[in-house]
Structures are given as C-alpha cells and as structure tokens.
Amino acid sequence: MAIDHPDRLAGIPTTPFLAADIGGTHARVALMRAAHGESHGAETLAYRKFVCADYPNLSELLRAFIDAEQAPVKHCVLACAGQPMGDEVANDNLAWPIRLSELRQVLALEDVAVLNDFEALGYALDGGLARGGRHLCGPGTHGHGPSLVIGPGTGLGAAARIPGPNGGLVVTTEAGQMDFAPNSIREREILAHLAPNGGYVEFERIVSGPGLLTTYEALCALCGESPKHTTPEAVTAAASACSDARAAEAVEIFCASLGSLAGNLALAFMATGGVYLAGGFLSSMFELLAHSAFEERFLHGRSAHALLSQVPVWVTEHGRHGVLGAARWYLRRNASGNAMASERVA
Structure with a gap:
C-alpha cells in the first residue's frame, strides 16, 4: 500500500x-x-x-x-x-x-x-461482495475468521481479509506470480511445452483469461492440431457446447489449477471465513466450474482435507x-x- x-x-x-x-x-x-x-x-x-x-x-x-x-x-x-x-x-x-x-x-x-x-x-468483503454470489462448494453459510478474495481475469489477483477492530486488516498478495505447480501428467506436459528448458512459469500464465487461451493453444500443439479459437471467451463457449475436446480439456485444467491455488492460499491464511472467487469471467463459466475438478483439487488430501472441507467457496461478481x-x-x-x-x- x-x-x-x-x-x-x-x-x-x-x-x-x-x-x-x-x-x-x-x-x-x-x-x-x-x-x-x-x-x-x-x-x-x-x-x-x-x-x-x-x-x-x-x-x-x-x-x-x-x-x-x-x-x-x-x-x-x-x-x-x-x-x-x-x-x-x-x-x-x-x-x-x-x-x-x-x-x-x-x-x-x-x-x-x-x-x-x-x-x-x-x-469490500464486509459489504455487498460477500453477501452476493453463488455457492460453489463447502458449507452453504458464510464463515468466520480470515477470508480470501481471488480473481482470474487479465491477470490473477488475491488478497486476504483478517477480521479485527475497525474493520480488520487486508493483506495484499501477488499470488498470481507464484510458481505454477502441475498436479497431473497432462499439466506437466503443458509446463514442459511452455518452458522447454525449465525455469519460472507463473500461476497466472495458466489461471487467467489469457492463461486459459495459452493452455488451449499448448494442448493443440501437444496433439498436433491447429487452434480453432483465438479468445478465452471462444474457448469457454466451445467447452460449454462440447464442440471442441481441446477447449473442454483446457477449461478443466484451468478450473482444477484454480482449485489448487485457492486451496493453497486457504491453508496459508487459514481462511475459515471463506473463499470468494471474483469476476465476470468466472461467473460466465460457473456451470463449467461447478462440474470440474475444482473442489477435489481445493480440498487437497490427508489432514488438509478436514480443514478445507469447512471452508465455504463462493463465486461473486466483481462489479x-x-x-x-x-x-x-x-x-x-x-x-x-x-x-x-x-x-x-x-
């Protein structure tokens, strides 16, 4: 600040x-x-x-x-x-x-x-931002304790709100600049395609509007196909219509990777107050997100699962x-x- x-x-x-x-x-x-x-x-x-x-x-x-x-x-x-x-x-x-x-x-x-x-x-989390939105996973009520707002758009942003006197404290982050960590063989293949000689690939290169397009283009290259779509909106539309297997796979990887990031940040900040996924981009693809591996990847495994299963996740308009x-x-x-x-x- x-x-x-x-x-x-x-x-x-x-x-x-x-x-x-x-x-x-x-x-x-x-x-x-x-x-x-x-x-x-x-x-x-x-x-x-x-x-x-x-x-x-x-x-x-x-x-x-x-x-x-x-x-x-x-x-x-x-x-x-x-x-x-x-x-x-x-x-x-x-x-x-x-x-x-x-x-x-x-x-x-x-x-x-x-x-x-x-x-x-x-x-804005103590106002209309937290009260609106659609429930994605976890408890269906707004929780207590630290909360997170995360949003993939042109880039990838995140901040944490810690409750306390006089409205509490908000901690800004540059979470979108953290190293992307692949969770599947396919994600490792995409990472290798984006950085064939190794090195740093930031999370927002995968989890953002441009990142969705980057993932789609990488999948097309890995499959020896020419990309049919040139915008994130077109990729999302094709995935919704089930008209392009690469678009559907790109959206699935985007949603799953967002789940991993959100779970990691929820663990880092002990976000029992909830996670709010903000932005019109996510709202427009809510059904795809709801039927993706987001929740599975958000919950992680072992002891983290018990904590994260008590964290409500909501999708809300930035507006x-x-x-x-x-x-x-x-x-x-x-x-x-x-x-x-x-x-x-x-």
Whole structure:
C-alpha cells in the first residue's frame, strides 16, 4: 500500500473524490463521498465503466469521466492491478504505465492514493461482495475468521481479509506470480511445452483469461492440431457446447489449477471465513466450474482435507465492489490520519 502526501488529506470526508478500479481490460470510475451515519461508508454520486484500450493513458481516461460528469475534483484513490512502487504501479497487465506525479500534474490533483485492486476488494468483503454470489462448494453459510478474495481475469489477483477492530486488516498478495505447480501428467506436459528448458512459469500464465487461451493453444500443439479459437471467451463457449475436446480439456485444467491455488492460499491464511472467487469471467463459466475438478483439487488430501472441507467457496461478481472497497480504504486511512493528528495536538 502507498499513499501520496497523507499529511494533506484533512477535510476529504465531506468533499467528493474520485475512486477508480483500474484493471488490465476495464476501468471502473466513480465520484464518491463519505456516507453519513456509516463508519468509513461511501456514497456513489456517479459511476462509469471504461475500456482501457480506448484511451492512450490513465490521465485521459479519468479526464473523460471528469468532463462527462462535470465533476471537478482534487482528490483521487486508485485501486490498480499490481503494486505501488514509488511513483509508479508495477504490473505487466495494465494497458499503460501509471505514474502518480503525471496524474497529479495533468489533472491538477492535490492527492493521489493507491492500493492494489484485490486489496480494495478485500475491503469490500464486509459489504455487498460477500453477501452476493453463488455457492460453489463447502458449507452453504458464510464463515468466520480470515477470508480470501481471488480473481482470474487479465491477470490473477488475491488478497486476504483478517477480521479485527475497525474493520480488520487486508493483506495484499501477488499470488498470481507464484510458481505454477502441475498436479497431473497432462499439466506437466503443458509446463514442459511452455518452458522447454525449465525455469519460472507463473500461476497466472495458466489461471487467467489469457492463461486459459495459452493452455488451449499448448494442448493443440501437444496433439498436433491447429487452434480453432483465438479468445478465452471462444474457448469457454466451445467447452460449454462440447464442440471442441481441446477447449473442454483446457477449461478443466484451468478450473482444477484454480482449485489448487485457492486451496493453497486457504491453508496459508487459514481462511475459515471463506473463499470468494471474483469476476465476470468466472461467473460466465460457473456451470463449467461447478462440474470440474475444482473442489477435489481445493480440498487437497490427508489432514488438509478436514480443514478445507469447512471452508465455504463462493463465486461473486466483481462489479462496482472494487471502487467501493477503494473508497472505504481511502476514508479509513483519512480517518486514521485525522485521529493521529488529533492525538498529536492533544
């Protein structure tokens, strides 16, 4: 987590501010302000969804929102795929580089705060993100304890929410960058095809939208066939229609590998509060996921099975929750800063 100029945030709760969820494909932007009578709650004044590739940079995208809504603002919070590193956001899946100093200068912003996009979703878990969605496996009730939000899209993101005072703590991760671990002979063959000389293959190279297409193309190559599909959506559609054996196998490997990753993270964080699989990509293929080896791979084996069988897993739409989570984080950070300032004055 990083925030730019936290000493200048006083007064923001009563002032509208921009909150944006910037992914590799889409950007969701809202004009927000603090909600009355709700601790760290945020009220949406305007909301729009953009295709990132339609704009040459983030400044132009945000300018389009500001102009369309006629909403001059001085403060902004960004939930971005990747991690804030000084003045930039480090990520290979964003449509363009993001530099905070450039945003401040071009848009005449006084402050720009940044957090990871799945960290923002973690702050939305105590709201509508956790209450919606469809049950995938495990107990049919929402659990207690640490919870996880995981989402394969253009990349693969994950964050953990640890319950506690004042909304608890959200821990961001770069789980998508972990080494992919094959579980079957077929997965080993795919790994060898992707890295014939050995070396690092990240999980999101398999478990993401582009990863599904990569797996499909690898299976076609291993079988000496030419790929028929050029997008993840086409692969999913062919698998649903049972019209392409390689597409069906690619989806099965995707779902099974997602189960392994989710189970590993659930064990690492003891996620008895539940696992929430976020994003429209998974929602669109829910039936395929429900009839896959996801649950078998999620449960692992031996003693891990007893713990993981008590972890509920839900598939939920990402939607506006990233924007709302970012706004909640922003207001919470501001309130904490004001509290510390008051203590210093006292």
